[in-house]
Every structure is written in C-alpha cells, then in structure tokens.
Amino acid sequence: MSGFAWLLTRWLYSASSLLFLCMVGREMGLRVIQATLCSQWGRQRNEGVFQDGDVVIGGLFNLHYIPSAIDQDFTQPPLYKPCTGLEIFSLQSVYAMMFSLEEINHNTNLLPGVKLGYRILDSCDGQSVPLVIGGASSTTSKIISKFLEPLSVPVISYFASCPCLSDRQKFTNFFRTMPSDVYQARAMAQLAIRFHWTWVGAVIVNNDYGQLGIKTFEEEIQGKGVCLDFVETVRRETIVRDARRVALTIQASTAKVIIIFCWHTDIRRIFLELDKRNITDRQFVASEAWSTSEDLLQNVALSEVASGVLGVAIRSSAIPGFENYLRSLHPSHRPHDEFLREFWEKQFGGTESLDDLQHVLTDTSQLRVTYNVYLAVYAAAHALHSLLSCPERPSNNNGSTCSSPQHVSLSELMRHLNNVNFTTPQGEMFYFQGADIPAKYDIVNWQKTPEGSLKLVLIGRVDGFDLQLNQSAIQWSTGSTKVPISVCSESCPPGTRKANRKGQPDCCFDCIACAEGEISNATGSVHCERCPLEFWSNDKRTACIPRELDFLSFNETLGITLTTVAVSGAVTTTAVFVVFLRYRQTPMVRANNSELSFVLLVSLKLCFLCSLVFIGRPSLWSCRFQQAAFGISFVLCVSCLLVKTIVVLAAFRSARPGAEALIRWFGPSQQRGSVCFLTCIQITICAIWLSFSPPEPHRDLGFQGSKVTLECAMTSVVGFALILGYIGLLACICLLLAFLGRKLPGNFNEAKLITFSMLIFCAVWVAFVPAYVSSPGKYTVAVEIFSILASSYGLLLCIFAPKCFIILLRPEKNTKKHMMAR
Incomplete structure (x- = not known):
C-alpha cells in the first residue's frame, strides 16, 4: 500500500470514529441515533467524566495529543505514535465546563428546577464526538457539524476558528465562542x-x-x-x-x-x-x-x-471562583474522574494537594480557551432556559412547540441559540452573529x-x-522602545515623489525630485502637484511661492547696458547738433539742406530717448506712449531722409536743359510740408490705434518659470503692424531713391550716405520681426530697444560721421570750391 493510501485509510477510520457520541442520547431524545450508531460501531470505550442531569450536555476535548510525524520520504507508510501526554490547558478547560455547569445549577434565576449534566470525553483517540460543546479544532468541528446537521443537533465550538465555519448555508447547526x-x-x-x-x-x-x-x-x-x-x-x-x-x-x-x-x-x-x-x-x-x-x-x-x-x-x-474550584480538586473527592486520576498520578503519585501548589492547572491569570468553554456553556444554558421557559410566555404564531427537560426539541434549541442574548457574570454582553460572536x-x-x-x-x-x-x-525585538523600521525603500521626503521600480512591488521605489513649478509637501508623495499660475515652486520643491514680477528694469545689467547705449546715442546726437549749429554757415552744412539736417538730428535724438520709455515697470501710460513715440520718431527721421534724397535727385535733374522748374517746385517750403505730411500720417495711425485698442500692462503667465513677466500686451496687432509697415514703406522708398542717386557726380554725394544708412536700417528691422516673435518675456522688449538703437546709430554714423570728420578734422575740404569739384 502506498504512503498516500495508508494516510487516507487512517484518516477515514479516525473521521468515522469521530462521528457521534453513542453514550449521550437518552436525555436529549436521541435513542434512534444511539441505537443505530452503537450497533454499527460497536461498544465504545467507557472513558471520560460523567454526571447525570435533566439535560445532559456533551463535551469533547483534546486531552491527549498526537505527536508530530517525522519527515517522510514517501517510500513507506508514515509512522504515527499513539495518543500520549496529558494536555494541562485542555484539562483546565474540562474543569471550566464542570465549574460553569455547577455554577449554573446553583443559580436560582437561570434554569430553575432544571439540573444540567455532562458527558465529557477525550477526542484524541477518536472514540467520541460532542453533542453540544466541542470541536477542539476546525476540522473536527466541520465533521461533527455536517454529521449532526440533518438531526438539527447544535454544536458550540470553543476553539474552531476557520472562516469557512461562518457559512450559515453549509453549517446551519454550528456556533462558536472563538472568533473567525x-x-x-x-x-x-x-x-x-x-x-x-x-x-x-x-x-x-x-x-x-x-x-x-x-x-x-x-x-x-x-x-x-x-x-x-x-x-x-x-x-x-x-x-x-x-x-x-x-x-x-x-x-x-x-x-x-x-x-x-x-x-x-x-x-x-x-x-x-x-x-x-x-x-x-x-x-x-x-x-x-x-x-x-x-x-x-x-x-x-x-x-x-x-x-x-x-x-x-x-x-x-477572569472567571470568579474558578481558581478556588481548581485548588479544591482531589481524586479522593472525585473517584470517577479518570482525567483527574491520570493527572494526579503523573504529577504527584501520592496524596498531595493543589491547595498551596503553583501549577499550570491552577494558574487562572490568562484564561483564554478556558474562558471560551465557559462562554459556550453559558450560551447553551441560556438557550435552554429560553426554550424551557416557553410555557410561561404567550403562545407564538410560528408553529413552534415547547419542550421539557425530558423531551428537548433540538430544532427549537438551535433556534433559541440563534437568538441568545445575555450578560455574563463578568458583565459582558454575549450574543451570536450567525455562527460567530463579536x-x-x-x-x-x-x-x-x-x-x-x-x-x-x-x-x-x-x-x-x-x-x-x-x-x-511595548518592548521591541531591538530591545528599545523605538518602533522597528521595515521598508523596501525609505519614504520619499517632501520635494520628491515615488517612482516605482520596474518589475518590483509598489513598496520598492526611487525618490525623484519634483520638476520646476511642482511641489510635494508631504512625506511619501506619489505625485508632485503643479503650482497655480500665479505661483512657482521654491528651491526645495516643498511649497508654492508667489512668482516674482519680471520686467526690463533700470537696475539689472541688461537694462543698464541699454540705457547707457541710448543715453550715449542721445549725447552723441546732441554733440553733432552743436557742431552743425556752430558751423551752420560752412559749405558742408549749407550744401545739404541744413534745416532738414537739424530736424533729422532732433528726430534721431528722439529715437534714442524713446527707447528709454521701454525700460522700467510697464504702466498704463508708458505702454501707450512708448509705441507712439517710437513710431512717430522714426517716421520723422525717415521722412527727413526721404525728402533729403528727393532734394539731391531734384538738384541734379534741374541741371539738365528744361528742368529748371523742378527745383522750384520742391523748395524749402515743400520740403518742410512733405516731412510734416508724412509724419502726420503716422500720428493719425497712432491716434486711431491708441483710441480703440491701446497696449496695456499684462502679466504673462505663459512663460513657465519662477517669474511672471509684466509687459505691455498688444491688444491689437494690426495697429502695431501698421506703424511698422508705414515706417518700412518710407524706408524702402528712401532706399530705392537713394540707390538710384548713388552715382551722381560730386565730391560729396549725400545719396551714397543715405543708401548705406537705409541698408542698415532695413536690415535691422527685417531681422527684428522673427527675433521679436521668438524672444521670451522681457527679452521681447530688449529686442525692440536693440533694434531702435541699432537703426538709430546706423543713421547717425552713416550720415553725419563723414560730415563731422570733414568739418572738424579736414576744414580745408569744407569749401565751396571743393564741394563743387568733380
């Protein structure tokens, strides 16, 4: 026979022998069961503790244990030793059942006139199964419950803890005082x-x-x-x-x-x-x-x-009085108690007393399973009390019948067990929730x-x-009062988030610092939270702080540099103006329309100075004024150059036969009028733009960073495009005309200078558009200022530097004769 078959046979034999207690039947109305099973299995060994009563409660306890089997190699049947050793804690539970039954029998309020008896047997060698109190394991309880279920015999276990026994559909007759x-x-x-x-x-x-x-x-x-x-x-x-x-x-x-x-x-x-x-x-x-x-x-x-x-x-x-009860035990007082006699023989072998002896049996400081037995007995007693008190109550309408101690209705007893609710002698509320207790x-x-x-x-x-x-x-395993740490990964500190490791449980992770603009302000954060638009994360990524207002300031390096360049340009322009004013009677100044030259110098100075309006904290008026000043100043400047170019071309054309009248039609009055007309067009565009949709201060939150850019927002791009477009149109016309006159004869041809200046001007502003669009934050303003200054310096140097060189350093060339020479 194989090892597995031998184990199965042994189990079936043990299970079958655990099916029912043949002895316990007369008092509970189970004569048929007793007769059938006792005849089937033969006469049972009469081992245990017995006491007659009106109602007898059975008890099944593991008083002897089966030693563990040795390691098996499955080549031969396993070796199991017979039941041996007396379990002192189980013996204590046996006497807890006896004690509680005696306590109930002396209670005049609980089951008055009814004496409870007991049949308590050892379940180790499998000779018996309890009627009410028992099932010292979940396996035993399952077998007993399933066998007794058709007969409606209730089973109250004090030690079965399997969650499966809570299933009321499978174990309808099962109760327990042990939690699942x-x-x-x-x-x-x-x-x-x-x-x-x-x-x-x-x-x-x-x-x-x-x-x-x-x-x-x-x-x-x-x-x-x-x-x-x-x-x-x-x-x-x-x-x-x-x-x-x-x-x-x-x-x-x-x-x-x-x-x-x-x-x-x-x-x-x-x-x-x-x-x-x-x-x-x-x-x-x-x-x-x-x-x-x-x-x-x-x-x-x-x-x-x-x-x-x-x-x-x-x-x-605690069970009051139980310790004294245990210490009073002696074989001479209980001659039929086989368990006590065995215990006495192994512990003493004589006539010693438990009165003053410190022993595990009499130690009632930690009553656990023993107290469960105590509760099970009281639950059974209260259910019986409720059942046997039936005649004193009005008849019910559910068809139930009353029982007497001699004829206990098992189905009714189980119904009363389901509804049992009482207070224990210790003051504890007791009731069943299905098969379980709280x-x-x-x-x-x-x-x-x-x-x-x-x-x-x-x-x-x-x-x-x-x-x-x-x-x-608590005293921990480390010997200290500090709680032991058991983690796969240390908790992520604030400012970081968890990042799970691939292929590992969620408890194993790395800590990743939060990105800019995100924070985590708690330990062990799974995600970093993004700060609101008006806020940004601090350096530690633990809190959102208000974003700093950012604009092109006079105090920063870029602002100081641009201011210095702009002021230098304005000062240089003023110096040239002074030079031209001082030498206004010289041929160099007079030959090139000195009036337009002075207007051009003033406009260039305005161009340099208007760039300063772009620096500093934007306000409602600065936003409106800066673009208007820029547009008007440059149109005035380019208009002067355009008129000067036309004057040069007209002067040379008038030298041809029949063209004398041309210069008369474009005299000083017409020149001044042309400049004013061309400038007024720009003024009109600016006035309309600023009236209907002017630029306004705006906080740019789109650029993600610790700063909020304060800028002048263009509510209407059309107005700004018209201003730039008009300046570009005049510049292109001026470049074209100057290019046509670049080869005109003369020692000093101003058309060449205007051509170079317009090339620089157009190049700067063509490059301005993509740079302006792509620059972030305050650098948009810096690009516009740079374009203003670069184009202004280009005009100033290309047009006036050669003239100042001759006026100041080559005065011998500043003569009419030299100017007229070819």
Missing part, C-alpha cells in the same frame, strides 16, 4: 499599517489555517502601502527541512518584520534554526495559534530570537525577564475593527 481567523488576520494587518511596516515577510503552515490567514492579510493590506517580500510555507511532516529553508529566507530578506501563521511546534523549530544563525534582529508578529505558547515563552534558548514578539491572542478574562482579541508582547525567559505582557486589545494599543509599553 479573518479577524485576527485583519488585526495583524492593522498592526503593520499602524507601525508603517511596508515591507514584511510571511511564514504560514500549509493548511487552511495558514492559507486563509495570509489571504485575508493580503486583502486587508491591499492599497494600504504594505507589501509582502516573501511567503514561505511549512508542513508538519517536513518541518525540519522546511525550518532550515525558512531561516535562510528570513536571513536573506531585507524585511525586518515577519508575519507568522503557524503552530507553536513549528515555530520552535524555526526559532532554533534562526538562533543557530544568530538572527535576532527580526520583529515577529504572531497569530493566536502560538502567541501565548508557554513552551516557547519558557524556553531560554529561544529568548534572544523570540524577544519582542507582538502577538494577537485569544482574549482572556471578535475580541488581546494584543500581547513577549518581554524579557531577569531570569532569561520571556513573559507575556498585555499591551492592547482588539474589539471588532477597533485596535487599542499602549505603544509605550
């Missing part, structure tokens, strides 16, 4: 979230307890910033090999917090392996299966590894004692979803 494992897994997840443990490992036993526990844990941490680095499973059959593997995984992991859903026997082996490798810096979070294990707490060899364990434990509560747990901490062992310290409680902790009382 769902709630302990949620509590463990709450601890990880509360202490910001974002990177944890997990070790689970390879059965429903471990698998469902870690599944619930993962569901609870979903989206809460907690990730699992690893999940290792262990089997009881291969625990030695599995423990070594788990220890190596924990050693290699960067997770400092380990969640464990296992039995205490498995944990002992794992801790021994960790101790061999001197791994003592891990913080363990324990499930209720091992969080209160005395075997581990008292093991000095494990104290370094296990110190600081934080565990979810079955809630504990989940309550203790949060315990393993702390070192001077003797080297560990003690259990209560540091918090869980009530449903409410987690209450005394954090200052």
